[in-house]
Each structure stands twice: as C-alpha cells, then as structure tokens.
Amino acid sequence: MGEFIKSQRRLEQMSIRELAKRTEISNPYLSQIERGLHEPSVRILNAISKALNVSLSSLLSHLEPFEENGGTSHADVNQSQVELAIYSDPILSEHHKEVLVASYKNFVSASDHQKTTTHKKHDQRSPSKKAKNKARKPKLAKLHKPEE
Numbered sequence: 001m002g003e004f005i006k007s008q009r010r011l012e013q014m015s016i017r018e019l020a021k022r023t024e025i026s027n028p029y030l031s032q033i034e035r036g037l038h039e040p041s042v043r044i045l046n047a048i049s050k051a052l053n054v055s056l057s058s059l060l061s062h063l064e065p066f067e068e069n070g071g072t073s074h075a076d077v078n079q080s081q082v083e084l085a086i087y088s089d090p091i092l093s094e095h096h097k098e099v100l101v102a103s104y105k106n107f108v109s110a111s112d113h114q115k116t117t118t119h120k121k122h123d124q125r126s127p128s129k130k131a132k133n134k135a136r137k138p139k140l141a142k143l144h145k146p147e148e
Helices: 002-011 016-023 027-034 042-052 057-061 073-086 093-123 129-136
Strands: none
Touching: 002 042, 002 057, 016 027, 027 129, 042 057, 042 073, 042 093, 057 073, 057 129, 073 093
16 A cells, blocks of 8 residues: 555656645655555544545555454454545544544454453353352361260
8 A cells, every 4th residue: 555655646746745744644744655664544534535635435445455463453454444434425524534433443352352252251161069158167176076
C-alpha cells in the first residue's frame, strides 16, 4: 500500500511535506507508511485518500496480504472492512462515522476481553468440594486413650 500512496503522491506532483499539511499527519509518519513500516488506520487512510483525490476503497485494495507469523490478523482485516463500510457511507456525517467506528472498536475490544477471560476461567480448575472442606477444617490432634 505504501508504494501505491507514494506513486499517487508523485502523480499529483505533491511533496511529502505538502501531503502532511493537507492530511495533518506528520512527515515522518507518512514516510514510514510509504516505506511499509506502519499500517495506518482507516481514519488516516481516509485523510490520505482525500488529499490524493483517490477513493478510500482504492487505497484499501492495495493492502498487503497478511502473514501467519506476524503482520495483519484476520480480525484487523475484518475490522478494516467494517470501518471502510462506515467511512464510505455517503449518508452519515463525519462526526457520526467517528462515533460509529469508536463504538465498533469498543465492542470488538470488549468481545476480545470476554474471550480471553472465558478461556482463563476454563483453564483454571476449581478445587473439589472435598478439597474445599479439607482446607476449611482445622486438623485435630488424635487423642490416644491410655491403656488400662
């Protein structure tokens, strides 16, 4: 995707500084995006697409394929698709789009947290009733009856 952004910027005869000004994104960050060192959020891509007069869907179509041992996860790709759908909606205002994306991210985060919590609960075995009772009862010393 970075190469595509760089080529589009050059086609527009725009310096990276000018793109930074138009998008309100720092020069170093834009440079890192162009070199493929960072994968920007949909909000950042939306700003870049507007500044370069390119559709957001066109930018997203140049996403790099994800790798199993790192890179973009299935969840990230799905999240980007949801965010793309929200940002592409012509009926919603920019404010409503931001609120929807923030809400969506909160739901995803809560869902992820719930999944990890559920796995932890299942991984921890609870002690049996016998073990619980044994832990509660103090051990009494055995009394020996004297031999008669």
